[in-house]
Amino acid sequence: MMAPILQLHGVGKSFQIGEHTVQALSSVDLRIETGECHAIVGESGSGKSTLGNLVLGIYPPSAGEIRFEGQLLQAKRPLDLKRRIQLVQQNPLSALNGKRSIGASLALPLDVHALVRSRSERRQRISTLLEEVGLDPQFAERSPSTLSGGQRQRVAIARALACEPDLIVLDEPTSALDVLVQARVLRLLADLRTRKRLTYLFITHDLGVVRALADRVSVFRQGRLVECDSVHNIFADPKHPYTAQLIASIPVVTEEEAALRGTARALAAALTE
Numbered sequence: 030m031m032a033p034i035l036q037l038h039g040v041g042k043s044f045q046i047g048e049h050t051v052q053a054l055s056s057v058d059l060r061i062e063t064g065e066c067h068a069i070v071g072e073s074g075s076g077k078s079t080l081g082n083l084v085l086g087i088y089p090p091s092a093g094e095i096r097f098e099g100q101l102l103q104a105k106r107p108l109d110l111k112r113r114i115q116l117v118q119q120n121p122l123s124a125l126n127g128k129r130s131i132g133a134s135l136a137l138p139l140d141v142h143a144l145v146r147s148r149s150e151r152r153q154r155i156s157t158l159l160e161e162v163g164l165d166p167q168f169a170e171r172s173p174s175t176l177s178g179g180q181r182q183r184v185a186i187a188r189a190l191a192c193e194p195d196l197i198v199l200d201e202p203t204s205a206l207d208v209l210v211q212a213r214v215l216r217l218l219a220d221l222r223t224r225k226r227l228t229y230l231f232i233t234h235d236l237g238v239v240r241a242l243a244d245r246v247s248v249f250r251q252g253r254l255v256e257c258d259s260v261h262n263i264f265a266d267p268k269h270p271y272t273a274q275l276i277a278s279i280p281v282v283t284e285e286e287a288a289l290r291g292t293a294r295a296l297a298a299a300l301t302e
């Protein structure tokens with residue numbers, strides 16, 4: 030039996046804040062299969078982003094272990110492992126260096142990971158990356174401040190793709206975008222996942238996005254994993270009262286309102302156009 034691309038066993042994380050210890054995650058067991066989009070949902074402070082930061086190696090777990098394709102992940106990890114696990118953040122403007130052109134931002138990971146051998150190959154790769162996310166290669170000359178929110182997020186996705194990753198941590202990647210742009214970015218992510226056989230760890234509070242994009246869902250509450258199941262089962266028959274509460278909190282709106290506000294039905298329709 031093949032090892033999952035990502036597996037967490039007994040993972041916990043605590044932070045010392047003054048004289049107090051804050052337990053951000055407790056005894057998390059999680060298995061993510063290659064090629065799936067696994068959503069992590071829960072209210073603010075539930076531990077969603079902490080989990081993503083542990084996977085990325087931003088800091089180490091306080092307890093338990095994280096394995097990537099069976100290999101134990103440490104906070105300090107080889108460059109190749111860093112390359113294979115990438116991040117797309119919530120706010121693309123703060124994620125991109127405003128002093129660098131788009132081309133320079135995309136060139137950096139190519140050079141750090143020695144993925145190109147010449148200037149001409151670098152230019153061609155940058156053009157290809159921009160085209161893959163639906164942008165004209167001429168965007169390479171522009172700065173982040175001249176782009177719209179949706180365009181900046183596409184650049185952020187292109188930068189993650191530049192590393193030729195296997196797993197991408199998507200931390201609220203559409204929450205800063207308006208509804209129509211959000212739908213287009215979600216459609217792009219769905220397409221890239223299929224074409225490049227990517228695995229997504231999708232961190233979000235938006236259950237509409239979850240229903241549109243994810244295969245499985247893990248529900249977190251106060252740092253604990255309370256339920257994990259397929260998207261269909263989570264929405265059709267939630268087992269934990271907190272999961273049922275989250276689903277019940279989704280606004281009930283008319284078709285017209287859904288199209289304008291981008292609830293689950295509108296986003297799902299946009300993804301399948």
